[in-house]
Amino acid sequence: MARNPFRMRWRLYMTAALLFSGTTIAQTYPNRPVRLVLGYPPGGGIDVSARILAPRLSDFFGQQFVVDNRPGGGSVIASEIAARAPADGHTLYLFSTNVTVAPALQKKLPFDTIRDFAPITRLTIAPGALIVHPSLPVKSAKELIVLARAQPKKILYASAGSGTSTHLAAVLFESLAGIQLVHVPYKGAAPALTDLLSGQVQMTFNPASVALPQIKSARLRGLGVTSAKRSALAPDLPAIAEAGVPGYESTGWYGVLAPARTPGDVITRLHRELANALTDKDVRERFFATGVEPMGTTPEQF
Secondary structure (H helix, E strand, O other), X not given: OOOOHHHHHHHHHHHHHHHHHHHHHHHHOOOOOEEEEEOOOOOOHHHHHHHHHHXXXXXXXXXXXXXXXXXXXXXXXXXXHHHOOOOOOOEEEEEEOHHHHHHHHOOOOOOOOOOOEEEEEEEEEEEEEEEEOOOOOOOOHHHHHHHHHHOOOOOEEEEOOOOOHHHHHHHXXXXXXXXXXXXXXXXXXXXXXXXXXXXXXXXXXXXXXXXXXXXXXXXXXXXXXXXXXXXXXXXXXXXXXXXXXXXXXXXXXXXXXXXXXXXHHXXXXXXXXXXXXXXXXXXXXXHHHOOOEEOOOOOOXX
8 A cells, every 4th residue: 555645744743743842831831820729628638738839839830839729529529620620730639549539439420530630749648547526535446446336326527528538537447346436527627627626526537637736735635546557657646456446557648630631741840840849858847747758659650
């Protein structure tokens, strides 16, 4: 079969155009403020992490990185906003573990976690903490289990929303401990914590970044961490696995995605600058102070 010279020239032209376009975008990126979309209200662990990173990225890129809180729906609302944003690197999605869990919990979602997003990096890992209001007469996970067995469906626990990591941490706790609690979902960790502090609910599983300051101030009581072993972030708290629920483990993490089809050169540059931020002494100290451990990955690993 004879070759079509017009088709060959067209392919060469398109290849050159794509290469030139990608290079141009990378060289001029970003040319306006960048949104960091997240699915929780201000005050929660992921919001704190975003606000630690945003000024650093603004300095790196010479453009403002603005935190855009879009709470609700267990992060589904924020996920859809980020997935449908233009794939030019000016909208990024800072998300938590629950986005990867969502497809297993809901039959229909307005996004596909794999198809609609391009991974950039995991940012941090962190254990959660089981915390209770001081009015609850328990001082350990074992005592909580005894009380819950004696009073099934009486103890109210708050979560950051149905299907979130804080919800699933509690469900796993119920399942392994053989108890029945009452779930009260909120639109984020911050409002859940507010009602726990006021005694409207009796317990919650919260990121260590949110729980530790309340434990240290004695406003709430910590019963254990959700990692398999004790955490360097809270060495005085036993792991729940060693405090009455063998085999328990529920560790969260935060990461950054871009809309699918974001140019590869832009992804590479974003990854490089995020990796630089995670090695910065001041950034690392601030992360550790809020209860998370910086631990980046390559886009391929993520």
